[in-house]
Amino acid sequence: MEGGQGMQAEQSRQQLVEMVRKYHREVQQDSAFVPGVTEIWPSGAVLDEDDRVALVEAALDMRIAAGPSSRRFESRFAHKLKRRKAHLTNSGSSANLLALSALTSPVLEDQRLRPGDEVITVAAGFPTTVNPILQNGLVPVFVDVELGTYNTTAERVAAAIGPRTRAIMLAHTLGNPYPAGEIARLADDHELFFVEDNCDAVGSLCDGRLTGTFGDLSTVSFYPAHHLTMGEGGCVLTSNLALARIVESMRDWGRDCWCEPGENNKCLKRFSYQMGTLPEGYDHKYIFSHVGYNLKATDLQAALGLTQLARLDEFCDVRRRNWRRLRAGLDGTPGLILPEATPNTDPSWFGFVITVDPQARFTRGELVAHLEERRIGTRLLFAGNLTRHPAYHDQPHRVAGDLANSDIITDHSFWVGVYPALTEEMLDYVIASVQEFVAGRG
Numbered sequence: 146m147e148g149g150q151g152m153q154a155e156q157s158r159q160q161l162v163e164m165v166r167k168y169h170r171e172v173q174q175d176s177a178f179v180p181g182v183t184e185i186w187p188s189g190a191v192l193d194e195d196d197r198v199a200l201v202e203a204a205l206d207m208r209i210a211a212g213p214s215s216r217r218f219e220s221r222f223a224h225k226l227k228r229r230k231a232h233l234t235n236s237g238s239s240a241n242l243l244a245l246s247a248l249t250s251p252v253l254e255d256q257r258l259r260p261g262d263e264v265i266t267v268a269a270g271f272p273t274t275v276n277p278i279l280q281n282g283l284v285p286v287f288v289d290v291e292l293g294t295y296n297t298t299a300e301r302v303a304a305a306i307g308p309r310t311r312a313i314m315l316a317h318t319l320g321n322p323y324p325a326g327e328i329a330r331l332a333d334d335h336e337l338f339f340v341e342d343n344c345d346a347v348g349s350l351c352d353g354r355l356t357g358t359f360g361d362l363s364t365v366s367f368y369p370a371h372h373l374t375m376g377e378g379g380c381v382l383t384s385n386l387a388l389a390r391i392v393e394s395m396r397d398w399g400r401d402c403w404c405e406p407g408e409n410n411k412c413l414k415r416f417s418y419q420m421g422t423l424p425e426g427y428d429h430k431y432i433f434s435h436v437g438y439n440l441k442a443t444d445l446q447a448a449l450g451l452t453q454l455a456r457l458d459e460f461c462d463v464r465r466r467n468w469r470r471l472r473a474g475l476d477g478t479p480g481l482i483l484p485e486a487t488p489n490t491d492p493s494w495f496g497f498v499i500t501v502d503p504q505a506r507f508t509r510g511e512l513v514a515h516l517e518e519r520r521i522g523t524r525l526l527f528a529g530n531l532t533r534h535p536a537y538h539d540q541p542h543r544v545a546g547d548l549a550n551s552d553i554i555t556d557h558s559f560w561v562g563v564y565p566a567l568t569e570e571m572l573d574y575v576i577a578s579v580q581e582f583v584a585g586r587g
């Protein structure tokens with residue numbers, strides 16, 4: 146662009162950005178909370194003026210594929226979560242698929258997971274923590290969780306290890322960390338890979354250390370319900386550079402080359418490779434060392450991720466504060482099993498789980514109906530016992546011990562929100578609504 150034209154364009158851009166800020170303030174509704182009328186969502190995106198501007202600026206640049214914002218996000222996010230590498234994906238489910246698929250790479254030689262190998266996981270969780278195990282021809286071994294923390298224990302995992310067990314893949318339930326240090330040691334002792342699904346727990350601490358830093362790989366989701374959002378999106382993190390290379394290859398069609406799609410010959414060896422039975426000098430851009438996918442995200446998503454990332458600490462603080470308010474307000478309510486942080490952890494909570502005591506004079510269905518009537522949104526603890534869903538009936542799996550608590554969760558548990566848009570007034574209304582219902586059943 147000519148100098149004059151460039152200045153003109155820059156001016157137009159600044160004007161547009163100002164107008165976007167003005168527009169944001171105009172459409173921003175700070176309407177008063179009306180109990181029983183205003184919807185209290187269990188989760189949702191918390192978006193501000195900077196987020197709107199970031200999206201518009203990305204659109205102005207027409208960066209429609211992955212590019213500089215994606216790379217910037219990956220580097221800042223890896224730094225924030227204390228891992229050497231982060232790879233952006235189009236969802237948390239894709240991040241889980243990539244993390245587990247990476248462990249099947251031929252690059253890992255004898256260590257690679259092979260069809261029929263077992264991966265220990267929990268039955269009470271989100272389906273796409275488990276699906277990559279099946280999608281790779283591996284066998285999930287389901288263990289039970291504890292009521293209250295909704296996590297499994299190192300003892301349960303240890304008891305599940307069999308001769309074909311090669312990996313452990315577990316999600317930190319609704320932000321509450323499982324004993325990740327103990328499980329990492331167990332994995333080390335038995336030469337198992339360890340993948341942390343950290344989709345619901347960004348910012349959580351276990352023994353003073355961030356979740357997602359204990360495993361060989363960890364994953365994050367940026368769906369609107371999560372701590373940060375890009376609309377859709379996810380990330381695989383690792384400090385193991387060999388695994389990072391595999392993740393990148395599998396994310397990007399399985400290619401061997403690590404140039405960005407728009408880059409040419411950054412390594413100066415583009416036409417100097419001989420791999421497989423390909424001719425000498427075959428363009429490295431088109432040499433495939435993995436049976437890969439395309440699971441990349443776009444710069445529009447990453448631009449939003451960058452502004453969201455600037456607020457991560459604030460979001461985590463509010464989630465913690467909201468959870469504490471609900472916990473204190475509901476303490477001692479008869480007929481309810483309230484959530485507990487796993488010992489030695491400081492969770493960055495995703496939600497507030499309530500289990501209706503199976504002996505209570507009321508059911509989960511009745512309590513949930515009462516809350517929903519009052520426009521208090523509720524969600525189940527995802528799948529409950531996953532093995533009871535039609536999709537899994539014919540799938541190979543092993544159950545270690547029993548799944549008694551997973552069954553109780555299926556029948557009696559639900560959660561309400563703690564996400565940062567909820568105000569003290571809303572949380573107090575949730576507390577009062579639960580207490581009123583329980584008192585009425587006394």
Ligand SMILES: Cc1ncc(COP(=O)(O)O)c(C=O)c1O
Nearest residue numbers: 236237238271316344366367368
């Ligand atoms: C623990 C866990 N893992 C994975 C996912 C999948 O993330 P996404 O919706 O971004 O695919 C979720 C989604 O909520 C989740 O809660």
